[in-house]
Amino acid sequence: ANEVQRLASRILRVEPGQISVAAPQRTTSSSATRAKSRVGYISFSIRAAGVAAAVGMAKLYHGAGAGEGAGAGAEEDVEAGKGHFMDDHDWVYTCLADTGLDLIYGESRPLSIDIALEELDDQRMMPRRHAMAPLVLWAELQHVLSRDFDLTRWILATVKIVGDGTFSLPAALLVRRNIDRLRRAVRSGHHDTTVDAPESWPLALHRVLVCRAKEAESVLGTALARVGVDIGGPDALLAKGYEKLTECREENSSDVAAIMRDLAYRRMSKSACPRATARLRLRARRTLRKMQVSRYLDD
Numbered sequence: 140a141n142e143v144q145r146l147a148s149r150i151l152r153v154e155p156g157q158i159s160v161a162a163p164q165r166t167t168s169s170s171a172t173r174a175k176s177r178v179g180y181i182s183f184s185i186r187a188a189g190v191a192a193a194v195g196m197a198k199l200y201h202g203a204g205a206g207e208g209a210g211a212g213a214e215e216d217v218e219a220g221k222g223h224f225m226d227d228h229d230w231v232y233t234c235l236a237d238t239g240l241d242l243i244y245g246e247s248r249p250l251s252i253d254i255a256l257e258e259l260d261d262q263r264m265m266p267r268r269h270a271m272a273p274l275v276l277w278a279e280l281q282h283v284l285s286r287d288f289d290l291t292r293w294i295l296a297t298v299k300i301v302g303d304g305t306f307s308l309p310a311a312l313l314v315r316r317n318i319d320r321l322r323r324a325v326r327s328g329h330h331d332t333t334v335d336a337p338e339s340w341p342l343a344l345h346r347v348l349v350c351r352a353k354e355a356e357s358v359l360g361t362a363l364a365r366v367g368v369d370i371g372g373p374d375a376l377l378a379k380g381y382e383k384l385t386e387c388r389e390e391n392s393s394d395v396a397a398i399m400r401d402l403a404y405r406r407m408s409k410s411a412c413p414r415a416t417a418r419l420r421l422r423a424r425r426t427l428r429k430m431q432v433s434r435y436l437d438d
Contacts, residue, residue, distance in 0.1 A: 140179070141229035145254075146321040147181075150314065151279050152267045152301045155237060156189030158182070158276065159230040161223035179223035181280070181342065183273035187373035191359040192224075193234035194244055194376055195366045200228065201245035237403040239380030242387060250396040252431045258399070259424045261317075263417065264310040265302050274347070281342045283318065284325060290315060381407050393430065398423050 140162035147158045159182040184192070224230065232248055235241040241248075282288060294311045302310060350358050360372035370379060384404040389397040402423055406416055 140227060141233060142324050143181075143321065144230055144233055145257075146317050146324065147280055149261050149317050150283060150321060151271070151276055152265065152297065153271050153276065154186050154267055154269065156186040156193065156234045157184060157271060157273070158280075159184070159189055159192070159224070159234060161227040161230055179227070182224070183276045183280075185270065185273065185355065187355060187359060189234050190238065190240070190376060191363055191373050193231040193246075194240055194368055195363055196224065196228070197231050197235070197240075197244035197246050198366045198368055199225075200231075235380075237399070237406075238377060239382070239384035239387070239400070239403070240376060242383050243379065247396070250399060252395055252427055252434070255395050255399055256424065256427055256431070259402075259420055259427070260313065263420050263424070264307065264313050265297070268301065277342060277344060284322070284342065290318060293318070395427065395430070398426060 140160045144158055144160035147160070148155055151158070161180050161182075182189075182192075228246075232241060232246045235244070235246050236250075240246075283293070294314050297314055298306050298311065356372035356374060360375075363369070363372070363376070368376070370376065381404070384400055384407070387397075388401055388404060392398060392401070402419060405419055
């Protein structure tokens with residue numbers, strides 16, 4: 140599920156938090172069957188809603204972070220929320236990893252060098268889109284997983300829309316590799332080897348929640364207050380995460396997560412410029428590559 144979430148975000152060129160993927164619950168009462176998929180639910184949202192949902196779930200799960208107590212009605216929320224997104228917590232970490240909020244709400248984890256290098260290469264090759272409508276993302280991912288998907292047309296469209304029309308062979312190859320990996324990851328849920336794997340994987344749309352754009356901040360702030368995060372809406376949360384990144388900066392660190400946090404801090408800084416950010420990413424990649432080679436030689 141976590142791999143599908145990362146790959147889908149890269150392919151659709153959106154920031155973490157707009158796509159969340161949760162694996163199905165693993166229960167001992169029902170035995171596994173070939174009919175069960177490895178991916179339970181995929182949620183599409185504006186980034187503010189994704190970050191707020193991840194913080195709220197982390198708060199319910201860990202009871203950590205801003206605010207005292209779990210908030211009025213939180214126990215009922217825990218009981219009512221025992222679904223796929225409550226059972227699987229990888230999506231929470233992926234949504235919060237670049238915001239500093241993972242350090243506040245107990246979701247900080249070690250990061251592998253391979254994943255960090257993949258993220259850096261993806262960021263260097265092509266920019267990501269901001270504030271994409273969730274229904275548009277649903278339609279795009281449904282097309283990527285459909286029978287009529289044309290890889291060449293998708294790459295050309297991605298280059299035209301996101302890459303300012305400047306064709307880059309490394310970027311095109313990266314898009315192709317990510318799409319191949321996504322389709323393989325989805326196909327891996329098809330266990331029956333006696334029949335061919337399906338050519339498409341339709342995404343059924345079960346539920347849509349809509350509010351006016353000017354009311355989104357207050358609606359999400361109310362939802363956060365219910366679980367004890369009473370510091371305002373997503374904007375206040377992201378500002379608090381930036382403060383945490385400022386406190387936890389470690390220059391010349393040999394820790395992979397610390398290197399990526401420093402990049403996130405510089406990217407979120409108001410004084411950051413694209414050219415300087417590109418140089419920092421390249422320097423971070425060289426550092427991580429040296430660490431990767433050194434660990435390989437040590438092993």
